[in-house]
Amino acid sequence: MTDHPRETDFRAWVLEHRTRLRTTAFLLCGDWYLADDLVQDALGRLYSRWGRVVAAGDPRAYVRRILCNLHTDYRRRPARREISEADVSTLHSPPQTSMDERDDDLIAAL
Incomplete structure (x- = not known):
């Protein structure tokens, strides 16, 4: 079974550029x-558009843009903002001082 020329070109390009992309x-x-x-993920997206990207010129800028967009998408995911804790009670421990003591400390600091 032989590879399609498009796939062969893509594989050669990836072998040449994957270290720099990483x-x-x-x-x-x-x-x-x-x-x-x-x-x-970027290479998967690049492969689906390989013919058009190569026809337009050098694919390096295109794949770098994909990397930037993927990273931005990753950072925006709600799961990235979650804080995992084994014990939820450690997040909401009762205050060690009374409200009056904290008010006094705040007034002194001001």
Whole structure:
């Protein structure tokens, strides 16, 4: 079974540029595992548009833009704002001082 010429060209391009793409993704997010995920998603999107992107010129700028957009999307996900805690009671511990003591401390600080 032979590869389609488009797939062969894409594979060759990926082999040549994947290390730089991974480094770029790492510089965006600071996490090698997330960088790998971003590159994989970006290459998937690039492959689906490979013919048009190559016809328009060098795909490097296009795939870098995809990486930036994917990273932005990742940062906007609501799950990124959640704080995981094993014990919920540690989040809402009762105050150690009374309200009057805290008011006095606040007034003194002002």
